[in-house]
Amino acid sequence: MAANIPVIRFRDVEQIFTENDGRPIHALTELDFEITRHEFVSVLGPSGCRKSTLLRLVSGLIHPSEGVVEIYGMKVTELCDEIGIVFQKPTLLPWFNVLNNVTFPMRHKYGRVHREDEDRAHELLALVGLGDFAQKRIDELSGGM
Ligand SMILES: Nc1ncnc2c1ncn2[C@@H]1O[C@H](COP(=O)(O)OP(=O)(O)OP(=O)(O)O)[C@@H](O)[C@H]1O
Ligand SMILES: [Mg+2]
Incomplete structure (x- = not known):
């Protein structure tokens, strides 16, 4: 990627919701900014100030009413694998156990999950202290887990 292309760019973005x-x-007006490579950006603000809306726009979950969101100079038109989003509320599938929730993106995208x-997935679960919970049902986890 060319070093001078912003990683994320909002061009005159406006987001209108309907009551x-x-x-x-x-919800958002005249949003115009760019984030370059190696920048680490936090979005702070009171509840309801549209932080999650901003993230949903970056990840392509919603599309701006006006303006353009770009990732590496490409207009965001659909979901892309390069962007991960940690949702504010858990978005786990209750009919899968913990391990199968972690591997779900592979199953969804490629139709199968390889041994590796x-x-x-086991490594990642261990990393966050859930190594012993891989086979548990979702309702056997605490909120924090
Ligand atoms: N799909 C929608 N339809 C209508 N209004 C919406 C929609 N999504 C968001 N909003 C409006 O945006 C406001 C909250 O936006 P958002 O969820 O981005 O806030 P936030 O900054 O993430 O808040 P919090 O800190 O509480 O998570 C809502 O109160 C609502 O007014
Ligand atoms: Mg939020």
Whole structure:
């Protein structure tokens, strides 16, 4: 990738939501910024100030009402593998155990999970202290887990 292309760029982005009664909510307006390689950016603000909305725009989960979001100079039009998002609330599938939740993206995308994917999933679970919980049901975990 060319070093001078911003990793993330918002160009005059506006996000309008619609209230139940049809009234527009101008959630984000005139958002214009770029984030370059090796920058580490935190978004801080009070509850409801649209932080998650911003992340959903970056990850392609929603699309701006106006303006453009770019990743490495390419307009974000769909979900892409290069972007991971940790959702605010757990988004686990209750009919899978812990291990199968971790490997779900592989199963979803490629239709199968290789042995090395499972090994890596076990490593990652161990890394966050859940090594002994791989076979547990989701409802056997605590909120923090
Ligand atoms: N799909 C939607 N339809 C209508 N309004 C929405 C929608 N998504 C977000 N909003 C509006 O944006 C506001 C919150 O945005 P967002 O979830 O981005 O806030 P936040 O900064 O992440 O808040 P918190 O710190 O509580 O997580 C909501 O209160 C709502 O008014
Ligand atoms: Mg949020």
